[in-house]
Amino acid sequence: MRLSSSSSTTTGFNAQPEEGETKCLNSELWHACAGPLVALPQMGSRVVYFPQGHSEQVTASTNKEADSTIPNYPGLQPQLICQLHHVTMHADIETDEVYAQMTLQPLNAQEQKDLCLLPSELGTASKQPTNYFCKTLTASDTSTHGGFSVPRRAAEKVFPPLVGQPKRHLLTTGWSVFVSAKRLAAGDAVIFIWNENNQLFLGIRRANRPQTFMPSSVLSSDSMHIGLLAAAAHAAATNSRFTVFYNPRASPTEFVIPLAKYAKAAYHTRVSVGMRLDAALSSLKLLISEEEYNMLWTWYMGTITGISDLDPVRWPNSHWRSVKVGWDESTAGERQPRVSLWEIEPLMTFPMYPSPFSLRLKRPWPSGLPSFPDQGIQSLNFQ
């Protein structure tokens, strides 16, 4: 039996176009598309917001560095402790890439004095749904000549069992419409996932990044960088709320960190120059079971070569990427020479003796980047 429609039925993918606004996604769908490595702080918790990191995301999104003439904001701290009022999950209406919108409110002086950490504020691990699969598209999958070949493991996990003469899992009718509508190409990945209402949805993680760049014909990149800083400074000065977007695909690093995670790293992690990087990203521990992600990650090792401000003029005393690292391997060029404290975590291994599990550090996605389509499959036909 094949996963294909009979000639008498029209079926496949139902477009659910949104009008001018992006859809607010179910958490499971969002996390399935974002991948197991992306965690969001919990709504209502306290977080630390880094304008520098936010600026880096804008740079990555617009592909334009901020000008050096951007004014200093003396009143703006390099890290703002905020109450996280809202976290909503969205998918870009154009690119289908997942992103999150957060409403932050800087704490006032009294609230900052009364800080006491709650265990829940360490950040919850993103609950990855189980009834889904992800496949990187092959040339045949996106060719007009054929359909979509469903890996057998995935098909047995997600689709009803085949009956009759089970030969192969193939999606035929309807697939090419989806491919052309979403402009998918070989190398892009698709995610099949059932939501709680028994609807099958499709997510996308695009391979090629450049498409993401925002058309810069609205606001100059300088104004955007200034606006980000001014909005944060204004909110901090008046203890009012402000809104940021977090795009896990565009941003090299998260810039809204759970308070407890930050505090733990800032006050309990001891690093010094010359120290071997025998630490592991805590979030990576979740990763081992995710076979499909293994290839996206590598174990890196290095030595701390310095601890200093990334931008001593505009952002003195910032913890953002304050740890300089000399990487061991030859591919160091493509890795950040600086990391933040909370990206590493001490492990009790033998110092000076590198362990194969010593440092596992996120590096830029080599090929597959996440995305989400506003399309759902209402039904699949079996014959």
Add this chain to the structure above:
Amino acid sequence: MRLSSSSSTTTGFNAQPEEGETKCLNSELWHACAGPLVALPQMGSRVVYFPQGHSEQVTASTNKEADSTIPNYPGLQPQLICQLHHVTMHADIETDEVYAQMTLQPLNAQEQKDLCLLPSELGTASKQPTNYFCKTLTASDTSTHGGFSVPRRAAEKVFPPLVGQPKRHLLTTGWSVFVSAKRLAAGDAVIFIWNENNQLFLGIRRANRPQTFMPSSVLSSDSMHIGLLAAAAHAAATNSRFTVFYNPRASPTEFVIPLAKYAKAAYHTRVSVGMRLDAALSSLKLLISEEEYNMLWTWYMGTITGISDLDPVRWPNSHWRSVKVGWDESTAGERQPRVSLWEIEPLMTFPMYPSPFSLRLKRPWPSGLPSFPDQGIQSLNFQ
């Protein structure tokens, strides 16, 4: 003879993809696509920049109003006299819509005192090229079933004369590729124009606006509005340069006005409440010969009902849309109830007696909006 390719030749439209950056357009091409109503201030001249108007463009582009919590910028004047250092003309890489990038530098106090107007600063009329034509696409033009029917007047004006048995001007081979590549639909308009290098280019003015909305997943609209103000305020405080984008399709009104035009209106135009609007847009005088644009314009009449600040709290003493107008006709709902002084110009007609030419005011484009493709036709085949 038809404008179609012989079967032995491959021709049509050559894509000229740009990498990550929009192309800087030839002035004639840009103005042909923007239309005769769009004028740009001259490079090197002095202009008046209106943050309010800029904010309106951002609102129109993002479809998001600025939040009321946006801070006041007490040091920022509602109108900034600036030196216009650069004007570059571009076409959006995604939508092909024309826009302009301007580099402005606020004058310092001394320069503002020494103001003397140059005649050249009144703003030059946009020089419309003549060897071009514009046609709104019909259903047949965009259908996959047929080609593009060239109006005869246009064909004789732009294309070489037909020989043999001239039956009809039809573009066939290559046309549908262009239509699908640019996602054109009936109602969109295309512009055929020869540049000075004897290359045929195609411009686009899209009919449907909504596509233009920027994906808002990079920066919150509040931050954008704040950024615009902060950038202008910073530039004004330090007499440094800043950059703005002017999108004639998105913006309801120009927000960078030639200094002389502004000064003339501000100091020589006398308006009072109850006055009949017997004034005409000066730029509209160019329009009469442009038959194709006639349908886009209407003659409106009304009465000045008030002269006051549009936003007395944040922008006191601003000339931006300070004239309130009560329109005569029933379609008043779709028209701005406020105009700026330099949008009208006194005419010596009989006061109180409406004249058919009394008020010609720009109103929002009803259907066709301009755009430009990064594609040029290198050659057309004739048989």
Add this chain to the structure above:
DNA sequence: GTGTCGGCCGTCTGCCGACAA
């Protein structure tokens, strides 16, 4: 003069089976 459609032919899409990695 120009928008639209019927007709006709060539190309491409898309479903299936087969085969190899």
Add this chain to the structure above:
DNA sequence: TTGTCGGCAGACGGCCGACAC
């Protein structure tokens, strides 16, 4: 198991002529 391709039938693209408004 699954990526790719040959084969084939049907759909669609696309060029021309005709006709109506």
